[in-house]
Amino acid sequence: xxxxxxxxxxxxxxxxxxxxxxxxxxxxxxxxxxxxxxxxxxxxxxxxxxxxxxxxxxxxxxxxxxxxxxxxxxxxxxxxxxxxxxxxxxxxxxxxxxxxxxxxxxxxxxxxxxxxxxxxxxxxxxxxxxxxxxxxxxxxxxxxxxxxxxxxxxxxxxxxxxxxxxxxxxxxxxxxxxxxxxxxxxxxxxxxxxxxxxxxxxxxxxxxxxxxxxxxxxxxxxxxxxxxxxxxxxxxxxxxxxxxxxxxxxxxxxxxxxxxxxxxxxxxxxxxxxxxxxxxxxxxxxxxxxxxxxxxxxxxxxxxxxxxxxxxxxxxxxxxxxxxxxxxxxxxxxxxxxxxxxxxxxxxxxxxxxxxxxxxxxxxxxxxxxxxxxxxxxxxxx
Numbered sequence: 570x571x572x573x574x575x576x577x578x579x580x581x582x583x584x585x586x587x588x589x590x591x592x593x594x595x596x597x598x599x600x601x602x603x604x605x606x607x608x609x610x611x612x613x614x615x616x617x618x619x620x621x622x623x624x625x626x627x628x629x630x631x632x633x634x635x636x637x638x639x640x641x642x643x644x645x646x647x648x649x650x651x652x653x654x655x656x657x658x659x660x661x662x663x664x665x666x667x668x669x670x671x672x673x674x675x676x677x678x679x680x681x682x683x684x685x686x687x688x689x690x691x692x693x694x695x696x697x698x699x700x701x702x703x704x705x706x707x708x709x710x711x712x713x714x715x716x717x718x719x720x721x722x723x724x725x726x727x728x729x730x731x732x733x734x735x736x737x738x739x740x741x742x743x744x745x746x747x748x749x750x751x752x753x754x755x756x757x758x759x760x761x762x763x764x765x766x767x768x769x770x771x772x773x774x775x776x777x778x779x780x781x782x783x784x785x786x787x788x789x790x791x792x793x794x795x796x797x798x799x800x801x802x803x804x805x806x807x808x809x810x811x812x813x814x815x816x817x818x819x820x821x822x823x824x825x826x827x828x829x830x831x832x833x834x835x836x837x838x839x840x841x842x843x844x845x846x847x848x849x850x851x852x853x854x855x856x857x858x859x860x861x862x863x864x865x866x867x868x869x870x871x872x873x874x875x876x877x878x879x880x881x882x883x884x885x886x887x888x889x890x891x892x893x894x895x896x897x898x899x900x901x902x903x904x905x906x907x908x909x910x911x912x913x914x915x916x917x918x919x920x921x922x923x924x925x926x927x928x929x930x931x932x933x934x935x936x937x938x939x940x941x942x943x944x945x946x947x948x949x950x951x
Contacts, residue, residue, distance in 0.1 A: 736855035833933030
């Protein structure tokens, strides 16, 4: 083979190798520039959607809504006796609080009883709530003796009167403390407010008290109380001395009045006397004698003799109701035999008579015993 042929063969081989290298280079470039397939989608769970967001600040728990208060209705056995007094309190200034029960949303009127229903005086008027409860706190009384009652008028019904009465005694300023008692036919009188001892030491030593004041059908007025054993007690009715009793060994004592009490308001007082004849303890209580009470009308009361000195019995006392046109002079002339004894009547009833020249129809007066004929002659003008 000549040199020229060998050189031509090597040139061809070089060209082929160069073409192969060029093709490989072009193919590599094309493969590197090919479009890449999209990455596979990652599955996102619902709870991961807001994983990158800041966590919210926790709010305080919301308290549960309060339950609707239950409406308390009076027991069924009290419905028939509505309206009723629950609370009666009075301050020395005369401001009084009255609370009680009536039929739901009934109109309730507080009355000061007169001689008859037509003379009743309205003191306050309110409407009971949906449960039947009512409160009267804007009542102001002047010093005196009152007989309070309630009258309610339910919706679209006739007025109904309460079977209860409240006796209130409000003294003049500086002359004692107020007293309140609740009375209802067939039940013992309840003391709602009584004079308080001046201090706790006196309260601890106070042993004189009224336990029962009851107007009994066919039996008159019955009073029972407690005192120190063998204590000597003087009993007063509207400042008139009725009798004296001595407490039993257990401290019990009682008083019964057969007849003579006119319908109206009264105050009963007990004074425990010490060895020197001074008042050591005192207890008072007001009470009410209803117009229909047998105490005012009975004439054939059962006669009882005291079983002991601790049980006093008074067959009859003398009372009267002031009528239109009456004066203390005229009453004294008619009942005591001389008009000059009118000051005795005034003194016996000073708690309810402020001026002896002014008395009013409907007032109940306790009359002192008529003086002996000799005293009447000396009192008469010459």
